[in-house]
Every structure is written in C-alpha cells, then in structure tokens.
Amino acid sequence: MVVLEATAGRLSDVSLELISLGKDVANSLGGPLVGVLIGASDVALTAVGCDIVDCYVDFGTIGYSSEMAVTALSARVEAIRPRLLLAPTGTLGLDLCSALSVAFDATLASYVVGLSVDAGRIQATSQLYGGKLLADCDLGDGFAIACVVPGSAVALQLGVGDVEVSNHSLDAIVGSLAIEPGIRHEPEASGVDIVAAELLVSVGRGIGASANLEVVQELADALGVPMSASRPVIDQGWLPKPHQVGKSGKKVKPKVYLSFGISGAPEHLEGMRQSEVIIACNTDPNAPIFKVAHYGTTLDLFDLVPELVELVEG
Ligand SMILES: Cc1cc2nc3c(=O)[nH]c(=O)nc-3n(C[C@H](O)[C@H](O)[C@H](O)COP(=O)(O)OP(=O)(O)OC[C@H]3O[C@@H](n4cnc5c(N)ncnc54)[C@H](O)[C@@H]3O)c2cc1C
Structure with a gap:
C-alpha cells in the first residue's frame, strides 16, 4: 500500500517514486499494489502502476488534520491488511507513520532509501546519522511501514492507465474528530524537478x-x-x-x-x-x-x- 498525495492538481513526484518502489515489492511478494490518495479522484487515474487507488476526495473540501488522515488510513489498513505501507518522508509521512505504527503495532523504518524482498521478507535500507551510515533492516513478517526519503527511486511516468478507482467518504469520520480539520496549504508550484536533473x-x-x-x-x-x-x-x-x-x-x-x-x-x-x-x-x-x-x-x-x-x- 502506498500513501499518495496530490499537489498543484497532479500526483506529487514522491508519490510516483513510491509507486515505483511499491510495484517492485508487490511483484516480489505476488500481491496487488493499492494506493490511498488524499485528494482528487481524477488524479488517481494517473497512478499508473497501482492496481487499485482508494480516494478520500473530501480532503479537498473538508480540509486536513493528521487525526482525520490517520483515521482514514487506518480504515484502509484494516480493510486491506497490507504487508507494507509506504509513505514519503515529509510533512505527510512524518505526520502519519508513527501514529499508524503505534495503532497497528507495526515495525516502522524511517529515512528509507531502498527496499527489497528476500525469501518473502521485506528488507529496508535506512539512513542513519544524516546519511553517514546506511542500515539494512529486516522488517519482519508482519505489517510494516516504511517512510521513504524523496529521490530514493526513479519516479514512474505520469500517464492515464487502467487504474481501478474507489471513492471513500470522510463523513463517518468527521463527526468523531477531537481536532477540527484546517486548510492544507500546498507548497508553491515551481515547475522544477531537481531530482531528475543530471x-x-x-x-x-x-x-x-x-x-x-x-x-x-x-x-x-x-x-x-x-x-x-x-x-x-x-x-x-x-x-x-x-x-x-x-x-x-x-x-x-x-x-x-x-x-x-x-x-x-x-x-x-x-x-x-x-x-x-x-x-x-x-x-x-x-x-x-x-x-x-x-x-x-x-x-x-x-x-x-x-x-x-x-x-x-x-
Ligand atoms: C531537522 C533539520 C533538517 C534540516 N534540513 C535541511 C535540508 O534539507 N537542507 C539543508 O540544506 N539544510 C537543512 N538543515 C539546516 C542545516 O543544518 C544547515 O543550517 C544548512 O544546510 C546551512 O545552509 P548553508 O550551507 O547554505 O548556510 P551556511 O552554513 O551559513 O553556509 C554558508 C557558506 O557560504 C560560504 N560563503 C559565504 N560567502 C561566500 C562567497 N561570497 N563565496 C563562496 N562562499 C561563501 C561560507 O563560508 C559558508 O560556509 C536542517 C537542519 C535541521 C535541524
């Protein structure tokens, strides 16, 4: 399962990188790749590489709170029971991963720069001490979460493909929240892709x-x-x-x-x-x-x- 984010009306670069990494892991484990998109469902169609994309479009209208995002993602994890959840190291990933790890008693690997599967077990390479050391970690055989550093994989190309999109509502969640969702400010679009530059x-x-x-x-x-x-x-x-x-x-x-x-x-x-x-x-x-x-x-x-x-x- 990969957490996808949309910025400036398109899937973010790091989302496309996560799909690329997630696809490799899903192929090795022989399962589908499910994306959970926090944002517009028309963007979900461009998540080529995911087999299914679950969308919470209401984030666009209701606003954002980490409590709401964690509750929504927890519902998808409960329903799908993935082996691995990938999220970007960044505001969204840091907001969600530790809370989900506690909620599901899942192994959490932070600052992940590489993933592989060895005899059915997921292995992660993580940066330590600001990247001075790399640690190879065995994520065990239960549900694990990897918070991936942007730029760790080559992003899949944006396109429109055969993606099954399934929309979910936040209505049932909103009433039970302790924190009122606020406006999520998108980073300023600049049109540059420094990761792809040679x-x-x-x-x-x-x-x-x-x-x-x-x-x-x-x-x-x-x-x-x-x-x-x-x-x-x-x-x-x-x-x-x-x-x-x-x-x-x-x-x-x-x-x-x-x-x-x-x-x-x-x-x-x-x-x-x-x-x-x-x-x-x-x-x-x-x-x-x-x-x-x-x-x-x-x-x-x-x-x-x-x-x-x-x-x-x-
Ligand atoms: C949790 C955390 C996350 C962080 N994340 C990042 C991050 O993602 N990216 C990042 O960059 N930093 C990050 N930082 C900040 C980081 O610690 C440094 O403060 C920052 O990288 C310093 O930026 P700098 O080298 O531009 O500035 P400075 O350290 O101030 O260096 C400026 C340099 O310019 C040189 N200089 C001055 N004038 C000239 C001149 N005319 N010609 C040539 N050289 C000149 C000086 O000798 C000096 O070495 C983070 C810090 C924390 C705590």
Missing part, C-alpha cells in the same frame, strides 16, 4: 541576499539546468520549497552537483552526497563541503560565477 547548480546562504540569486541563476540558465538550494535559501523565501536539497528537502543524485556558498552541514549532505561529481565553491577552506567534494575552490562565488557564465556562453 546537472544541478546549487546555492546556499553564502549568496547573501535574494537579489544576488540572479548571479547564479545566470549560470543555471546558461547551462540550461535548474537551480537547487540549501534550506536557509528556502526558509528566507528566496526560492520555493521544491528547490530544497537535503534532509527536509529532496535527495538528488545528479551527474554533477555544483555548489556555491554552501557550508556542507550534515542535513544538506544527506540530500546530495551521492552525486557522481561534487564541485564546491566556498571561501572557507575548512567548510565541511570540501570533505565530500571531488573538486573545490575557495574563490569568492561573486568572482567565479560570472567567469563561468562567460566560459559557458563562449
């Missing part, structure tokens, strides 16, 4: 101010690639959330990761250390980013980037 130009707090971003944006434009960022850049509203790399952002593995003014905190490294080639620009020679970088320079980014733009534009 080359990323990434920027950190070293950029100093929102107005300076255009210096690095020019390089990203010249290379024809998206710009990604560390969390402070997102927190200050200089770039929208889908650009964030790291523990609470996306996990990326581009062929080349160019970083400018990023110190290399463990939470950032967790999201990009598996890039094939890391090139770092940081004026501080002791910045931890240099411990993972294949190439590095202590030049000032404001001196280096315009030179690079000139080189790229020939």
Whole structure:
C-alpha cells in the first residue's frame, strides 16, 4: 500500500517514486499494489502502476488534520491488511507513520532509501546519522511501514492507465474528530524537478541576499539546468520549497552537483552526497563541503560565477 498525495492538481513526484518502489515489492511478494490518495479522484487515474487507488476526495473540501488522515488510513489498513505501507518522508509521512505504527503495532523504518524482498521478507535500507551510515533492516513478517526519503527511486511516468478507482467518504469520520480539520496549504508550484536533473547548480546562504540569486541563476540558465538550494535559501523565501536539497528537502543524485556558498552541514549532505561529481565553491577552506567534494575552490562565488557564465556562453 502506498500513501499518495496530490499537489498543484497532479500526483506529487514522491508519490510516483513510491509507486515505483511499491510495484517492485508487490511483484516480489505476488500481491496487488493499492494506493490511498488524499485528494482528487481524477488524479488517481494517473497512478499508473497501482492496481487499485482508494480516494478520500473530501480532503479537498473538508480540509486536513493528521487525526482525520490517520483515521482514514487506518480504515484502509484494516480493510486491506497490507504487508507494507509506504509513505514519503515529509510533512505527510512524518505526520502519519508513527501514529499508524503505534495503532497497528507495526515495525516502522524511517529515512528509507531502498527496499527489497528476500525469501518473502521485506528488507529496508535506512539512513542513519544524516546519511553517514546506511542500515539494512529486516522488517519482519508482519505489517510494516516504511517512510521513504524523496529521490530514493526513479519516479514512474505520469500517464492515464487502467487504474481501478474507489471513492471513500470522510463523513463517518468527521463527526468523531477531537481536532477540527484546517486548510492544507500546498507548497508553491515551481515547475522544477531537481531530482531528475543530471546537472544541478546549487546555492546556499553564502549568496547573501535574494537579489544576488540572479548571479547564479545566470549560470543555471546558461547551462540550461535548474537551480537547487540549501534550506536557509528556502526558509528566507528566496526560492520555493521544491528547490530544497537535503534532509527536509529532496535527495538528488545528479551527474554533477555544483555548489556555491554552501557550508556542507550534515542535513544538506544527506540530500546530495551521492552525486557522481561534487564541485564546491566556498571561501572557507575548512567548510565541511570540501570533505565530500571531488573538486573545490575557495574563490569568492561573486568572482567565479560570472567567469563561468562567460566560459559557458563562449
Ligand atoms: C531537522 C533539520 C533538517 C534540516 N534540513 C535541511 C535540508 O534539507 N537542507 C539543508 O540544506 N539544510 C537543512 N538543515 C539546516 C542545516 O543544518 C544547515 O543550517 C544548512 O544546510 C546551512 O545552509 P548553508 O550551507 O547554505 O548556510 P551556511 O552554513 O551559513 O553556509 C554558508 C557558506 O557560504 C560560504 N560563503 C559565504 N560567502 C561566500 C562567497 N561570497 N563565496 C563562496 N562562499 C561563501 C561560507 O563560508 C559558508 O560556509 C536542517 C537542519 C535541521 C535541524
């Protein structure tokens, strides 16, 4: 079973990644893959790869509360009795997984980056200590939950396929809630997919101010690639959330990761250390980013980037 979320009128990227992972596990175990969608049923038709999608469309009109989502999901788990539930590491997954794990006395693996099935037992690979260690865990033979780090699998392509959609109502649940559902704010849509990019130009707090971003944006434009960022850049509203790399952002593995003014905190490294080639620009020679970088320079980014733009534009 996979928890699917819809943002900006489409299945989120991480939902498509979960379907991809879930499909492999379902094939190995010889069972169907069921999606539970918190949102519009027309989006459910694009969950190609799921055999059935259970929809709770009322989340769109009633609003959201974790109590309501946990109650709705618990009903589906009771009805379907899945071996494994996959949810994204992110606001939704963190909100739901521990509560469901307690409710069903289920094994919970957090920060999962890989799943496999060995002789009918599900194995998960989880990140520990901000990705410094990887732990292989046997999830046992009962009901287990895996909270999966975004970017851990190749997303299935969006399409319209032969998906059986079944709608469920929250009416019966709403009356019994202790917490009134509130409005769920969708992240700002930006149209970028930093997970799919083969080359990323990434920027950190070293950029100093929102107005300076255009210096690095020019390089990203010249290379024809998206710009990604560390969390402070997102927190200050200089770039929208889908650009964030790291523990609470996306996990990326581009062929080349160019970083400018990023110190290399463990939470950032967790999201990009598996890039094939890391090139770092940081004026501080002791910045931890240099411990993972294949190439590095202590030049000032404001001196280096315009030179690079000139080189790229020939
Ligand atoms: C639970 C939790 C989750 C988190 N999740 C994330 C996450 O997903 N992603 C993330 O990135 N962080 C995350 N963080 C925050 C993380 O701990 C760091 O605070 C953050 O990564 C630092 O961002 P930074 O490197 O851009 O800024 P800083 O650490 O401030 O580094 C800025 C760097 O720029 C360099 N610099 C300054 N001026 C220049 C210049 N002109 N040219 C070149 N270099 C220059 C400086 O030497 C410095 O090293 C999380 C933290 C917590 C507690």
